[in-house]
Amino acid sequence: MGVEMLADNYANKGLTISSDVLERKCLKLAENYDKSNAFEMEDYSRKYEGQFFSMYQYRYGILKERVLQNAMARWGDGKKKIDGQVVIKKDKILDISSGQLCWVVGTIYTEMKNKLNILQDVEMGVDDVLPEIPESYVDQESDEMPIVMIEDESGRAVLHNDDFLKKNILVTGCIVAILGIEIQAGIFEIMDVVYPAMSPQKPLPPPSDQPRKIAFVSGLNLRDYANSELSVELLKQYLAGELGSDADKEYVAQISHLVMAGDSISCINTSDNDNSNNNYGSKNTSKFSPESLELFDQFIQSVLPSMPISVMPGLNDPAEICLPQQKMHRSIFHKSKQYVNSPSLRILTNPAWIEFENSGLRFLGTSGQNISDIRKYLTKDIATSADIDMRIMENTVKWQNIVPTAPDTLYCYPFDNSDPFTLVTETPHVYFAANQSSFSCKTITLPHTEQSNKNTQDSTVTLITIPCFSTTGQIVVLDLQSLTCEAISIFAT
Secondary structure (H helix, E strand, O other): OOEOOOHHHHHHHOOOOOOOOOOOOOOOEOOOOOOOOOOOOOHHHOOOOOOOHHHHHHHHHHHHHHHHHHHHHHOOOOOOEEOOEEOEEOOOHHHOOEOOOEEEEEEEEEEOOOOOOHHHHHHHOOOOOOOOOOOOOOOOOOOOOOEEEEEEOOEEEEEEOHHHHHHOOOOOOOEEEEEEEEEEOOEEEEEEEEOOOOOOOOOOOOOOOOOOEEEEEEOOOEOOHHHOOHHHHHHHHHHOOOOOOHHHHHHHOOEEEEEEEOOOEOOOOHHHOOOOOOOOOOOOOOOOOHHHHHHHHHHHHHHOOOOOEEEEOOOOOOOOOOEOEOOOOHHHOOOOHHHEOEOOEEEOOEOEEEOEOOOOOOEEEEOOHHHHHHHOOOOHHHHOOOOHHHHHHHHHHHHOEOOOOOOOOOOEOOOOOOOOOEOOOOOOOEEEEEEEOOOEEEEEEEOOOOOOOOOOOOEEEEEEEEEEHHHHOEEEEEEOOOOOEEEEEEOOO
């Protein structure tokens, strides 16, 4: 659905705004649902001197058994044949024998030309400077695939078969089982891959009698008054039900909640600052202009009377860089400070689990860093394909880990014997990633095990990519009854 708001009409001809109060049934977040604080960390409990070994071990331990469950169901151990060859399970990569069809469980590791290297930074004496993040970790000038390996505590093997690896994305941090044959020492010809068994999913609630919709927006990138976009002003008016036809207003009246999924505020361009030599800028210089914070505060104040709002931080927002990003400080919401963390204005982490009152639907969302980082692992032809964001999102569900590349190429907190990014106990009904280049929506159905079981219900997940508003002028609206979604275009031309 597209709603075209022409700037010349707005500025010159004027728009007739109805004096009627928009009748809207607001939808608030559920109170104290069991995953409401899944990614929240208390300030006093954070310890950054820890290593990531414990986090890696936990991830491997929690997902290995679920991978084994699916791999045994598909390939077995000495009881099934493929092309006349008996399939054998190997307990360790070191046990693989040349020429023997076998499978093994391990962690994927990807070696890439442009990947950041802390050891190299230490050697060059620049490890105290936040490095510039490359647009891609692979050499985009070459057609060569990155080196993909599988590893466990016994060793590593390089995976060979470019056609298979192009069709089946595997990135650092994934826990999988692979089937194949060692064609020479340390080189494993991959033929098939198995992912962890799915975590359970809560039953879908019965549909509500009252139509309700949720709006998502990301990438407002508010900067200053001189660069203030008319499309943002039109968005405020649209959400308030003050623009468009009667049909538009009737549609908007069903939008019961707004989720702002990151990158609401634009950073100052550090290249304009002569004293800046890294992503943080000089020690005493803020990354944000006062006007950008004021514009964000004004946007919240303008929309809040119309509907409840939930706010997630993103890569460029005033929040810590490590995932999971913690809630933005309440002082940023100056004009609406009395509503912060009330049912009307909830400040969330990134990622975040979300549940709306009386809906029973479980949402899991990110501001998009996880998807954008995985895209950097891919060669140009794959990374620029039309459906790549959906493919990546679907794979993170199959991997049962929404941020597998942390901590290798994404900054994250060094968790002690835990990994909150793994889907350990639950699979969401709706999974969204914000700040992407375009809108897309897809529903996938995945079995809990490779072996069909009539007593086990498959998981159905609605995947949504939310486009960056500042570049596309689009928001996304999800119908809570049908779990269908559409992009609404707000044009300012």
